[in-house]
Amino acid sequence: MSNTPKSDVAPETLENGATAAGDQGVSSQEQPSLRILGQYLKDLSFENPNAPQSLSQEAQPEISISVNVNARPLAANDFEVELHLDAKATSQDKVAFAAELVYAGTFRLENFPQQLLHPAILIECPRLLFPFARQILAEATRNGGFPPLMLDPIDFAAMYQRRMHQQTVGQA
Numbered sequence: 001m002s003n004t005p006k007s008d009v010a011p012e013t014l015e016n017g018a019t020a021a022g023d024q025g026v027s028s029q030e031q032p033s034l035r036i037l038g039q040y041l042k043d044l045s046f047e048n049p050n051a052p053q054s055l056s057q058e059a060q061p062e063i064s065i066s067v068n069v070n071a072r073p074l075a076a077n078d079f080e081v082e083l084h085l086d087a088k089a090t091s092q093d094k095v096a097f098a099a100e101l102v103y104a105g106t107f108r109l110e111n112f113p114q115q116l117l118h119p120a121i122l123i124e125c126p127r128l129l130f131p132f133a134r135q136i137l138a139e140a141t142r143n144g145g146f147p148p149l150m151l152d153p154i155d156f157a158a159m160y161q162r163r164m165h166q167q168t169v170g171q172a
Contacts, residue, residue: 030111031111032109032110032111032112032113032116032120033108033109033110033111034107034108034109034112034120034124034125035107035108036105036106036107036128037078037105037106037107037108038105038106039103039104039105039106039129039132040103040104040105041101041102041103041136042082042102042103042104043100043101043102044099044100044101044102044136044140045098045099045100045101046097046098046099046140046141046143046144047095047097047098047099048096048097048144048145049095049098050094050095050096051145052145054091054094054095054096054097055145055146057091057096059091059092060091061089061090061091061096062089062090062091063087063088063089063149064087064088064090065085065086065087065151066084066085066086067083067084067085067086067154067159068083068084069081069082069083069084069122069126069156069159070082070084071121071122071125074106077108077109077110078106078107078108079106079107079109079121079125080104080105080106080107081104081105081106081107081121081122081125081126081129082102082103082104083101083102083103083104083126083129083130083133084100084101084102085099085100085101085102085103085133085137085151086098086099086100086101087099087137087141087149087151089146089149096146097141097144097146099137099140099141099144099149101133101136101137101140103129103132103133103136104129105125105128105129107121107125109121119157119160122156122160122163123156123157123159123160124156126154126156127154127156130153130154130156134150134151137149137151138150138151
């Protein structure tokens with residue numbers, strides 16, 4: 001017995017053979033598919049080098065964040081994607097805390113056109129990993145004696161475009 005909802009209404013067919021839902025007559029076997037096979041914490045480091053003095057700061061520390069995404073193939077359609085988050089808080093030229101996190105996942109991408117495979121790996125996969133990495137980083141800073149560091153959402157598409165632009169400029 002299937003859990004798939006069924007409808008008595010047939011999808012509207014357009015002139016080119018596509019349905020109003022936009023499948024353009026492509027069977028489900030040919031549609032791109034992205035699946036998460038697993039996700040895991042690969043590396044986590046939290047340093048609080050000036051504790052306990054750093055815990056009783058009156059001034060808001062200056063926080064710098066860096067984000068990077070790396071990917072590597074595991075099999076024909078399987079990829080490991082790593083999301084690197086580094087956060088450093090300084091106050092009066094002293095490190096309050098430093099956190100480094102590598103959160104990774106394995107993904108299966110099937111039936112992607114070649115021109116869309118690279119962006120899917122470096123945009124969609126880290127977008128799916130980010131909420132989990134964000135939570136781990138927030139808990140690590142809280143457990144280190146600081147308010148939880150709640151990162152703002154990251155625009156992985158803009159990051160990807162900047163990276164591609166830098167590579168293009170670097171090759172010119």
